[in-house]
Amino acid sequence: MKENLKIVIVGHIDHGKSTLIGRLFFDTGSLPEEKINEIKQVCDSLGKEMEFAFVMDHLEEEREQGITIDTAQTFFSTEKRNYTIIDAPGHIEFTKNMITGASQAEAAILLIDAEEGVKEQTRRHAYILGLLGLKQVIVAINKMDLVDYSKERFNEIKKEIEEFLEEINIVPSQVIPISAKEGECIVRKSPKIKWYGGINILEALDTFKIKGGAEMQSLRLPVQDIYKIKDKRVVVGRVESGTLEVGNQIVFLPNNFKTTIKSVEVFMNENKNKAVAGESIGLTFNNQLFFDRGQIICIEKAMPKVTKKFKGNLFWMSNTSLKKGEAVKMKCATQESSCIVKEISKRMDSSTLQVVETNADELKNREVGEVVFESDKELVLDDFNKVPALGRFVIEKNLDTAGGGIIVNLDDDAFGGSGAV
Amino acid sequence: MDYLDELESRSIYLIREAYKQFKDIAILWSIGKDSTVLLWLCKKAFFGKLPFPALHIDTSYKFPEIYEFRDKWAEKWGINLLVERNKDALEKGMGPHKDKLECCGQLKTEALKKAIGKHNFKALLLGIRRDEHGIRSKERFFSPRNREFQWDYKDQPPELWDQFKNKQEGEQHIRVHPLLDWTEQDVWRYIQRENIPVICLYFAKVGKRFRSIGCKTCCNPVDSKADTIAKIIEELKTTKVAERSGRAQDKERAYIMQKLRSLGYM
Numbered sequence: 265m266k267e268n269l270k271i272v273i274v275g276h277i278d279h280g281k282s283t284l285i286g287r288l289f290f291d292t293g294s295l296p297e298e299k300i301n302e303i304k305q306v307c308d309s310l311g312k313e314m315e316f317a318f319v320m321d322h323l324e325e326e327r328e329q330g331i332t333i334d335t336a337q338t339f340f341s342t343e344k345r346n347y348t349i350i351d352a353p354g355h356i357e358f359t360k361n362m363i364t365g366a367s368q369a370e371a372a373i374l375l376i377d378a379e380e381g382v383k384e385q386t387r388r389h390a391y392i393l394g395l396l397g398l399k400q401v402i403v404a405i406n407k408m409d410l411v412d413y414s415k416e417r418f419n420e421i422k423k424e425i426e427e428f429l430e431e432i433n434i435v436p437s438q439v440i441p442i443s444a445k446e447g448e449c450i451v452r453k454s455p456k457i458k459w460y461g462g463i464n465i466l467e468a469l470d471t472f473k474i475k476g477g478a479e480m481q482s483l484r485l486p487v488q489d490i491y492k493i494k495d496k497r498v499v500v501g502r503v504e505s506g507t508l509e510v511g512n513q514i515v516f517l518p519n520n521f522k523t524t525i526k527s528v529e530v531f532m533n534e535n536k537n538k539a540v541a542g543e544s545i546g547l548t549f550n551n552q553l554f555f556d557r558g559q560i561i562c563i564e565k566a567m568p569k570v571t572k573k574f575k576g577n578l579f580w581m582s583n584t585s586l587k588k589g590e591a592v593k594m595k596c597a598t599q600e601s602s603c604i605v606k607e608i609s610k611r612m613d614s615s616t617l618q619v620v621e622t623n624a625d626e627l628k629n630r631e632v633g634e635v636v637f638e639s640d641k642e643l644v645l646d647d648f649n650k651v652p653a654l655g656r657f658v659i660e661k662n663l664d665t666a667g668g669g670i671i672v673n674l675d676d677d678a679f680g681g682s683g684a685v
Numbered sequence: 686m687d688y689l690d691e692l693e694s695r696s697i698y699l700i701r702e703a704y705k706q707f708k709d710i711a712i713l714w715s716i717g718k719d720s721t722v723l724l725w726l727c728k729k730a731f732f733g734k735l736p737f738p739a740l741h742i743d744t745s746y747k748f749p750e751i752y753e754f755r756d757k758w759a760e761k762w763g764i765n766l767l768v769e770r771n772k773d774a775l776e777k778g779m780g781p782h783k784d785k786l787e788c789c790g791q792l793k794t795e796a797l798k799k800a801i802g803k804h805n806f807k808a809l810l811l812g813i814r815r816d817e818h819g820i821r822s823k824e825r826f827f828s829p830r831n832r833e834f835q836w837d838y839k840d841q842p843p844e845l846w847d848q849f850k851n852k853q854e855g856e857q858h859i860r861v862h863p864l865l866d867w868t869e870q871d872v873w874r875y876i877q878r879e880n881i882p883v884i885c886l887y888f889a890k891v892g893k894r895f896r897s898i899g900c901k902t903c904c905n906p907v908d909s910k911a912d913t914i915a916k917i918i919e920e921l922k923t924t925k926v927a928e929r930s931g932r933a934q935d936k937e938r939a940y941i942m943q944k945l946r947s948l949g950y951m
Contacts, residue, residue: 265689361841531732544730658846665850668843
């Protein structure tokens with residue numbers, strides 16, 4: 265079976281994200297005939313030429329206004345692998361939908377309009393990729409037909425975006441000149457862009473690497489639930505990182521209970537005795553302890569931090585601001601806790617990364633902040649760069665996710681709390 | 686882990702999450718291949734025994750094979766099966782000979798509304814997939830439906846890092862979609878690997894088979910010679926025909942699926 269990779273297409277509004285995807289599908293023969301006919305009919309009724317963006321833009325409002333409102337996912341294959349392509353809306357109003365889409369991807373294509381150049385949402389989306397830990401990025405400079413396939417214009421934009429990406433530690437593996445509308449440099453070499461000797465979009469997709477490596481990180485298994493199966497109490501959850509096997513000595517944090525794994529439980533698989541990152545399993549233990557959702561199963565030699573106080577880089581995506589001093593709900597893996605916003609040490613514009621204010625009173629929609637939280641109860645956390653699953657969190661307001669953050673500099677003593685138990 | 690293992694594991698995580706957060710839940714079992722795979726995954730998630738019921742919304746216009754399959758496997762698997770119909774509408778003569786949008790609305794959506802009210806479900810597990818239909822590609826894993834049962838597709842809650850909406854407000858209910866990431870091919874590969882029983886209608890007889898099933902009156906078979914799971918998987922690699930091409934409700938008018946879904950259709 266082929267491997268599968270999820271890719272998100274991001275960039276400023278109207279720079280051609282949905283059109284690129286539509287073109288990619290069309291030129292690789294990945295669309296059912298009916299779909300092509302349906303799109304042609306709708307285009308005729310709207311008095312438009314064949315609109316490739318309609319492959320992704322399916323809502324009536326999207327088609328009539330010619331914009332993407334919500335993120336969509338679709339599937340397509342090359343000889344090498346299967347791809348899930350995630351379209352993300354470019355409009356500033358729908359940034360939270362873009363984040364929803366991008367948070368599920370392993371790699372990204374950042375699209376820039378050759379005529380308009382790098383814009384506000386280009387930079388904001390790029391920043392969000394960095395925040396989400398997406399380091400595999402290809403830049404595509406689109407609408408080259410509008411600038412007469414000019415090499416000079418291409419180089420100008422290439423330089424500008426590379427400089428911006430460098431600030432957020434992203435090095436694009438390719439910068440490709442394309443025209444999604446005309447189909448130049450999408451699935452074949454373009455005779456109109458002779459000065460460009462590099463690969464096309466389709467070839468570039470296959471250069472992305474499948475993320476892996478969670479297995480190599482330290483064991484973290486957040487307890488999801490406890491089931492009573494016949495006479496056994498089974499702790500269920502997903503191995504987020506590392507590996508485990510029967511007989512391993514483990515620790516439940518934050519309680520610091522130590523015990524040994526007695527069995528790995530998977531339905532209709534009696535011989536199961538090991539599990540790796542990504543697997544949803546059940547476990548039983550040699551000692552009957554107090555098990556509860558939100559506990560984190562680890563191994564003693566590589567422990568996360570147990571703390572009530574932590575600092576995160578937080579992207580805020582709600583019309584209601586985050587206010588200093590207020591209580592909010594924080595969720596990290598299966599942990600949930602009420603937290604007080606102790607300090608908003610920096611408030612930044614997410615499109616320029618300029619610090620707007622230090623020691624701020626609130627964080628507004630689409631701003632990024634360096635925020636210090638204090639939790640009611642002890643939390644088990646990791647640095648995002650070491651174990652992503654326990655280094656990222658969401659903040660809820662009015663029962664909806666309103667912010668997403670990553671934890672960095674956890675070992676910094678000023679914020680570190682009590683350290684590992 | 687291979688790709689099917691990854692899909693399976695993620696789905697089991699989502700199913701367990703839905704049960705943990707809402708407890709009063711049900712799986713919506715249409716008896717088709719997708720919701721049967723979902724039922725299978727629920728069995729795996731809870732080590733063989735579902736801690737919640739399977740709900741079948743019966744329009745009474747389904748294929749006879751559907752009823753037969755449902756009763757046989759519900760008994761074999763020890764499923765707590767709830768069958769609900771919109772009796773009032775049926776008594777008044779609602780059926781596919783009337784307007785199709787209205788028929789789907791009355792016999793499926795309204796019937797489901799009544800069932801949710803009657804049993805007080807806070808969340809439902811559904812086997813929809815993103816690749817089935819453009820409008821389904823925009824769904825979230827945990828998707829709230831408001832009191833009037835509507836889907837506010839223009840303002841969906843953000844969903845990241847497997848943190849989901851875990852509280853329903855007032856009369857809202859949450860639709861949970863554990864198979865959202867699966868494709869039609871993945872479903873068939875998984876059916877093959879796990880040896881999951883499916884209705885015979887999916888397999889070709891005299892040059893035709895059903896790729897998607899629902900009401901007998903509104904489903905047409907597609908041309909096909911695929912009479913085994915292996916042949917279906919081969920066929921799907923090259924087909925240019927859309928999965929739901931035989932489903933009347935998808936094509937009556939432009940955007941009908943969007944309208945049906947925003948009104949609460951499954």
